[in-house]
Amino acid sequence: xxxxxxxxxxxxxxxxxxxxxxxxxxxxxxxxxxxxxxxxxxxxxxxxxxxxxxxxxxxxxxxxxxxxxxxxxxxxxxxxxxxxxxxxxxxxxxxxxxxxxxxxxxxxxxxxxxxxxxxxxxxxxxxxxxxxxxxxxxxxxxx
Amino acid sequence: xxxxxxxxxxxxxxxxxxxxxxxxxxxxxxxxxxxxxxxxxxxxxxxxxxxxxxxxxxxxxxxxxxxxxxxxxxxxxxxxxxxxxxxxxxxxxxxxxxxxxxxxxxxxxxxxxxxxxxxxxxxxxxxxxxxxxxxxxxxxxxxxxxxxxxxxxxxxxxxxxxxxxxxxxxxxxxxxxxxxxxxxxxxxxxxxxxxxxxxxxxxxxxxxxxxxxxxxxxxxxxxxxxxxxxxxxxxxxxxxxxxxxxxxxxxxxxxxxxxxxxxxxxxxxxxxxxxxxxxxxxxxxxxxxxxxxxxxxxxxxxxxxxxxxxxxxxxxxxxxxxxxxxxxxxxxxxxxxxxxxxxxxxxxxxxxxxxxxxxxxxxxxxxxxxxxxxxxxxxxxxxxxxxxxxxxxxxxxxxxxxxxxxxxxxxxxxxxxxxxxxxxxxxxxxxxxxxxxxxxxxxxxxxxxxxxxxxxxxxxxxxxxxxxxxxxxxxxxxxxxxxxx
Numbered sequence: 001x002x003x004x005x006x007x008x009x010x011x012x013x014x015x016x017x018x019x020x021x022x023x024x025x026x027x028x029x030x031x032x033x034x035x036x037x038x039x040x041x042x043x044x045x046x047x048x049x050x051x052x053x054x055x056x057x058x059x060x061x062x063x064x065x066x067x068x069x070x071x072x073x074x075x076x077x078x079x080x081x082x083x084x085x086x087x088x089x090x091x092x093x094x095x096x097x098x099x100x101x102x103x104x105x106x107x108x109x110x111x112x113x114x115x116x117x118x119x120x121x122x123x124x125x126x127x128x129x130x131x132x133x134x135x136x137x138x139x140x141x142x143x
Numbered sequence: 144x145x146x147x148x149x150x151x152x153x154x155x156x157x158x159x160x161x162x163x164x165x166x167x168x169x170x171x172x173x174x175x176x177x178x179x180x181x182x183x184x185x186x187x188x189x190x191x192x193x194x195x196x197x198x199x200x201x202x203x204x205x206x207x208x209x210x211x212x213x214x215x216x217x218x219x220x221x222x223x224x225x226x227x228x229x230x231x232x233x234x235x236x237x238x239x240x241x242x243x244x245x246x247x248x249x250x251x252x253x254x255x256x257x258x259x260x261x262x263x264x265x266x267x268x269x270x271x272x273x274x275x276x277x278x279x280x281x282x283x284x285x286x287x288x289x290x291x292x293x294x295x296x297x298x299x300x301x302x303x304x305x306x307x308x309x310x311x312x313x314x315x316x317x318x319x320x321x322x323x324x325x326x327x328x329x330x331x332x333x334x335x336x337x338x339x340x341x342x343x344x345x346x347x348x349x350x351x352x353x354x355x356x357x358x359x360x361x362x363x364x365x366x367x368x369x370x371x372x373x374x375x376x377x378x379x380x381x382x383x384x385x386x387x388x389x390x391x392x393x394x395x396x397x398x399x400x401x402x403x404x405x406x407x408x409x410x411x412x413x414x415x416x417x418x419x420x421x422x423x424x425x426x427x428x429x430x431x432x433x434x435x436x437x438x439x440x441x442x443x444x445x446x447x448x449x450x451x452x453x454x455x456x457x458x459x460x461x462x463x464x465x466x467x468x469x470x471x472x473x474x475x476x477x478x479x480x481x482x483x484x485x486x487x488x489x490x491x492x493x494x495x496x497x498x499x500x501x502x503x504x505x506x507x508x509x510x511x512x513x514x515x516x517x518x519x520x521x522x523x524x525x526x527x528x529x530x531x532x533x534x535x536x537x538x539x540x541x542x543x544x545x546x547x548x549x550x551x552x553x554x555x556x557x558x559x560x561x562x563x564x565x566x567x568x569x570x571x572x573x574x575x576x577x578x579x580x581x582x583x584x585x586x587x588x589x590x591x592x593x594x595x596x597x598x599x600x601x602x603x604x605x606x607x608x609x610x611x612x613x614x615x616x617x618x619x620x621x622x623x624x625x626x627x628x
Contacts, residue, residue, distance in 0.1 A: 009560075010558055011189075012555050076338060119241045120393065120394055123414040124215075
């Protein structure tokens, strides 16, 4: 199975290389990277809310940044940990859109360990490239 | 000479210049000795970021790096850059950072090391239970309503004082008196407001901390006396910032700027350097929002300090007079300020970015509290939790060379991931206890990430500043107990 992401060296923060077979898969891998850095689920109760994230951007890189920012927003403000993303990315003329359906777990109701606070998704060294038929993103997270 | 492809000219033993070339508007200057310089180049890409910052429109004199420099995003951490406001000078949200007005404050007490040892565990546990720490920490005080938070953003640390958290004199010893005035908080986005509602008076995570230290060494008796410092005295060091509200503001303006036609015309080497002219509606909007976040941060440290003081009083059952708890100084190390400095002999209105750098104004500067006027502004330089920190003061030379700026800490040498891999399985709490330091944290991971070995020795860093005449060393303090975020 293809590796989904790799932590690269960065002195103060977290630098990630993320891999996908296509753009949808790349965003799924980015979710997995975020999940692995941020949380550890110990116990889930069978209670969740449906959450839908929709973002429009004129650039795929900024779409990725805004998507990860939204996951963080739900966690830090709404205290909801999002799981099971069903991602659909489309390109319409000059814009990229993401529609993503997720399950939202309330931090109050579930036993979830938050391992790391991601302060921000930076634009430093940000890139998405097509390399050997794979989509490869590089992104630095401020922690 | 050339190190790893970067041309460096020696100015003094502690100062190196990267000559202006290519798209750089000015040269770069790095305060470091040769050993430190080799390490900076070996560990990361911080010097490339010094070069990148030199390309900012309107930058004057030099793109500066303090000796605690390490790899950041856009700017290096430890970076200082001033732009000429009347000549197209820009403001860069990335040059301030996400944690707007992250900073440090130090309070002195009338207690000696011997006075607190018996009840020290109780004190630390009390602090840990009263002050919310860690990821997304919340609930130090009641959760505010959006309108209440918007008022707080216009009042800064005054809000804390008005609500019973501290004394009006605390404001005298806070940079900007704890509030940048004439800000309009109605422009702050709902998301940023939402992120701040439950985080007033919280420490946060990562390298934020509350430390109980004692004064181990004094280098200048006269100035130490004016600072209210004496050997073996207990002092409190607090490090935190504007929390989620600041992160959100930086996010929003960065994205707005990077998409603007003006920024695209600048052709800068890193999108994290996104910037706009200070004299533009977009530049003014960010400065207003940044100042609101700065006010949040000053109030945050004010409230935490007040909560710390109450814990001391309760645990040791003493009154205000016996505790003699006073703010020595509070300063910011992630901010951009509109200041006047001399450039080529002319007084210029500048936008001074300090990204992981501390203001270090010398004697007789207008913005220094009267008590410190003759000696220079106190400069607080935290080290790491296993060694020591320093108290210094600003100098006239800092005004001439660094826009009145100094280093802000030790500077990382190991990434968090490497520190965790290398030391994550060690008994770090036990090892620190053997050294006489008690550490409490939400999780063991933070302690491994923040281990001493992950940082430069702050003594080497402050010595570069002291020997360069940028700051003057006054006292060394050593931790007895640390609450980590």
